[in-house]
Amino acid sequence: MIKDKRITLPIAEIIEETAEVRTFKFDAGIEASPGQFIMLTDFNGGEKPFSISDTDGKSLSVTIKRVGQFTARLFEKRIGDIVSIRGAYGSSFFIPGKNSGPNIDAANFRPALCGGGFGLPPLYLLAKKLLKAGVPAGNIKVISAGRTENDLLFEKQFGGLGVDYTGAAESVALMSPGRFKGTAAGAFAEIAKGVTGLCNFVYASGPDLMMKSLMPHFSEELEYQFLFERYMKCAIGICGSCVVDPSGIRICKEGPALWKAQVEQLKDFGVYRRKASGSIDYFTDRMAVKAEGAGE
Amino acid sequence: MIKDKRITLPIAEIIEETAEVRTFKFDAGIEASPGQFIMLTDFNGGEKPFSISDTDGKSLSVTIKRVGQFTARLFEKRIGDIVSIRGAYGSSFFIPGKNSGPNIDAANFRPALCGGGFGLPPLYLLAKKLLKAGVPAGNIKVISAGRTENDLLFEKQFGGLGVDYTGAAESVALMSPGRFKGTAAGAFAEIAKGVTGLCNFVYASGPDLMMKSLMPHFSEELEYQFLFERYMKCAIGICGSCVVDPSGIRICKEGPALWKAQVEQLKDFGVYRRKASGSIDYFTDRMAVKAEGAGE
Amino acid sequence: MKELRTDFLGVKLSSPLVLPAGVLDISFSSYKLVSGYGAGLITTKSLTKEARKGHEGPVVTEVEGGMLNCMGLCNPGIFEGLEEIKRFREISNVPVNLSIFATDAEGFTELAKEANSSKADFLELNLSCPNVSDEFGVPLAASEKTVAEIISSVKSVCRLPVIAKLSPNVTSFTRVALAAADAGADALCMINTLGPGIDIDIEAGRPVLFNVSGGLSGPCIKPIALRLVYESRKAGITIPIIGMGGITSGEDAVQMLMAGADLVGVGTAVYYRGPEVFEKINDEILSFLERKDYHFISDIKRII
């Protein structure tokens, strides 16, 4: 019996989110929770991890940014083209009353959802599930970070949640003219200021440096979960490619969603990542600036 | 996942039934129905089929006659010696209300159980299960065939069923001085005479020629099941060693308990058996005489 | 209309599914059973000159993903074996592949001569029995030279198309495959059982099989079978290939065809899905053709 069945199927729908970001939808009935990811390949070289940005049990979406060779090839695909996915993999985000975490009930749960670049889409699925679990829409603060206004993702979708579920989640767009100008961290501080006492949990998802830049604004007792990206090859916990230092946490298994207590142990967080070979790749100042400044 | 797990364990008990027949009991919780068999080995050469003569779900017994090298070696074993069994295998006997067969309810079920030699013990388990299914003890006629009185098996056990379950099954011993003298078939005819109209099903278990010799005494509409012995190697339906002609029935899978309709198709029944090599071995007159005369 | 019928060395088969040597094929009744369920070609148990009763039991043991067997080439011998084919011919037209086994070219050739007068359609040379090997565990026919010798010799006397059944347990499989084709084999059959392997009963502290080791078959050897078929094609083998090793479902059979096989053997799967497995796999292949809008088996052959 094969535990990990791959599903090969045509692309059902392609949605252009921005010039560089598209959502690919598949008629695949995969059980998945927010924060989890799939591995996707077209059998032409490369199999890459993508967070699940939406699922209703019958269909599943991933939202992909064109960054290199593999994603560029995906952007040439049309509806009906065949790709192959496996998963869902990894740990998922806390949902009050659904899985284990702090003892807060849905009504009193006031989370901030901070996403940078393609870190935002998994927070969309999270927001949907939070609403479904009974968290009042008005309790949910979404902070989206993008380089320019054009990079801001899922503004409409988050707005739509307001329509679908009473009391829309607040979508705060940052770092674009006419809105908040600054970093994700700055926006979080701003939000936190505005809603003091109202935010008792943070979900963050994006580049290390963006997530790390949020932390100085956290009160000591604030509980959080960060969604990590590390180089993934097997995604089933055996190759060691995605392991973080020094705890040996496998981002593909115990992650990608890590708890505060796990994050606090990390010594590579925001400092370095491992490349495909396993060699250490230190974040450069340029990257730091890029990440801090662009939230991506 | 392994479907067919072998159980290796010490012999829990050895009961001397006759000089040449012993019952070996194991503390093995194997699901088994009457008629089914196990494969038994001591890892010293040979793995052989033996019918289950008793089981209560927690322990299991087989009753073995010393006939050749393998069984002789078994007779040297002591309690605590380790052997290995796998199974239970094959089809099982009809039990009214429990599995499919003729539409007779337990109360009106009046079976004759005809066993020759080591064919008798599986009928003991059958009798227990019939009683448990609600067949009145008085309805069950047991015909045991043996060479001499000393070869008659399980007389006490069948008697014991009378003690355990009200209305004992009748144990008719044959071909021994002071009892019925003649063949199993003769005994069956006698019984049938004595209980005309009372017997509406026959179970037979023993050498081909003994079972075949019963048939002339059957009325045309009489339904029956015979328990077959053929050379067995794999016992899981792939090696082809136990297949009977011309239907391709595998005695280890579709058998060993065959229905009338299956028996009627056989052309090897009572004519030949296949040897370990697969070559055909015709029953000789001597064997026929032995089988007819001695029920073994 | 989707179509399972296929042509193999000039003989029409109703299905590409083959009953391989050694599984439910001791007697004509077994052939009948299996062909009745839709196998397109029946291979006999490998026959030797004399009857062999095979190894003492246990002769099979289930392991993760498959099965070990050390039947030990039990068979009734060539003469009784040919009788079984004759009996089958009286009741069925399904083609028969006569498998033979010997330990040298002379022995194979002698048996091949007997095959000339048989009712079989093809002659398969079992060059790969893992139970007959030298002290270092090398199968008799691991060498290109021996394989070529046996095939040429058999071809020189045999009127039937000759199929060489190869062993996966060699360092350089494709070299042997090429040697077999060059020597005149009309088709190749791959793979025989892998290994062999050992199962150990830890309670008894003994090997489970009395012969200690046995050939590995079943689902877990499929990846290796697929590779050897694929690599044989890549190495330039153009004669037909009967691919086998772990084929249990229509998906498996389609994979085998895609890897480059012309026919597909289904052996150990009988354990998992019964002799009905042939009917089931035929149906599953048809559904696949239907769903993907292919028409013939040939449409999917060698497409990877």
Place this chain on the structure above:
Amino acid sequence: MKELRTDFLGVKLSSPLVLPAGVLDISFSSYKLVSGYGAGLITTKSLTKEARKGHEGPVVTEVEGGMLNCMGLCNPGIFEGLEEIKRFREISNVPVNLSIFATDAEGFTELAKEANSSKADFLELNLSCPNVSDEFGVPLAASEKTVAEIISSVKSVCRLPVIAKLSPNVTSFTRVALAAADAGADALCMINTLGPGIDIDIEAGRPVLFNVSGGLSGPCIKPIALRLVYESRKAGITIPIIGMGGITSGEDAVQMLMAGADLVGVGTAVYYRGPEVFEKINDEILSFLERKDYHFISDIKRII
């Protein structure tokens, strides 16, 4: 008192369980994770002179009874690799087996020299990578001569005990094992992955692995691993053997010891039972010793 402690080439190990090359062993954190769960010896990913990013994905695919992988020897290169061992040494005393890979004796020898200055306890030569082979799919080190050459050359420069890791994909395994022992290997490690094998996606009509084929590991290769260990002993190998291939449970580990191994590798089982598998198997071995009233691992070694 039952005892898992064991001695291996003069080094004390807390358990006979070994993390084999290639599984959760890119970085010191992984070594820590796995040794924390009770592995007695940690093998590094096979290191090459330069960093290698490995093959494009998909690089793994689950198959019946196991897994195919074609990681492609991704590793950070010998220098960064030795740094990982150094980092591990700062936090743990669990012995480390440094695995290296090169394509010829010269390359192995160059790497072995680096090993002299490392914190590793043993040097393992990966002579058996299925991903580096000639056009006929023959692993570089299938020949007795090449194996002997590499080992002698490495032995002449290396201060660490040398373990030769052998490939099961050769016609005559025990001959290669004997050659390795004769050439001075201090221990043997067997087996590397089997095959390789191919998995095919029938919907796409494509091989699943981008490298087409990958080495087979996991439960289904255990029978073959057990046989090769057993046959090595029978052929007269007396140096220690690290046995691996599909070991997933205490029962499996006991089988491997009974077949003749001194230590037991546990790789792919991490997929089925998590990194906790080492703790679980240790416990399962202890229960077995308890139940059968054995005292030491050595009591069950080679008893079949």
